Amino acid sequence: MQLKLSHRYNQLRVAFNLLNECNGNIILDIGCGDGLLEQYFTDRKIIGLDISLAALYKAKKKAPWSNYIQADLRSLPIKDGCIDTVTMIAVLGGVSQCEEAIAFSEAKRVLKDGGYLVILVSQKCLPYSLLSPDRLFGGWRWRHFDVQFLQRMLMEKGFNITKTIFAGGILSLSMSLLNFFWSIFWRFFSRRIMGKVFVPPLPYRFLNKIEGLEFYPFRGKLQAFARFFYLVAQKI
Structure with missing residues (x-):
């Protein structure tokens, strides 16, 4: 399935590749929005989850073959250990650190042993964290993350970090x-x-x-200047 090249698709390009590397057929897409992942992975069973009914309605129209749930990431209405991969793509920037910790615990609960959590967030890096449009002109603040802090938090929650990729300049x-x-x-x-x-x-x-x-992976010292980073964490 071909998708139009857009900002969101560019941003998710690496995430698509990472998901292709993850084993398993059942993906829980937390914060699915209007269903970009659901449109792309037609050969997998994807459950799109979002708190917004309007977003889920759009996702259902674009990818009617997937399943959708309206729910909060802090309380997933899903049985323990039944998901192969959980994604949080550009979601954590809009929640508090406390909510983020609960979301990681919930992700671990629903994942099968050895399952993967794939995350995309904005990096706490000048000048991007100060010059992004949401900070300059938005009515709210999008969180930017320190990669080492997020890695430590995931490890404390019972995950092993298997891959970290930086992109966007x-x-x-x-x-x-x-x-x-x-x-x-x-x-x-x-x-x-x-x-x-x-x-x-x-x-x-x-x-x-x-x-x-610029949404191709950064390597070496250039990583410090990347706008985004992707984390892949495996449930221990």
Whole structure:
């Protein structure tokens, strides 16, 4: 199945590869949103879980072959030890540290022995943690994470860290800011001139393709400048 190249797909590119490496057929996608993983993995049994009914409705329309549950990540309505892989893709930035610890405990509970937890979060790294659009212009703060702190927390919860991958740099940050300002400009312009909001899609496609170039893994000392990192943790 081919997906349009977008910011979210670029961001998830490495996650897709990591999931392909994980054994097992049953995936629990915590914070599934509108179902991007569900659209991609048509050959696996994926359970999409989100607290938003509106998001689940969109996911169901895009990937009706998957199963969906409305629930909170702190209390998963799933039996113990029945999931092969749990994903938390760009989810933890919106929860507190206390909620995060509970979510890890719940993930471990539902995973089979030897099952995997795959996480994608924003790295606590200047200038990205200060210059991201959500911090500059948003009404709330998206959390950025220290990789060693998150690794220690997972190990304390009974996981073994099997892989850490860094990705996303200054070009992807620049494209995010350009996309943001382009959207604001056209929303204002179209409302004043045409009486309705209209944002031309072509510039978005161009900027997203450029942005996608930086979602390949960083190596060596460049890891300190990555915007995101992926963790794969195995239940001990």
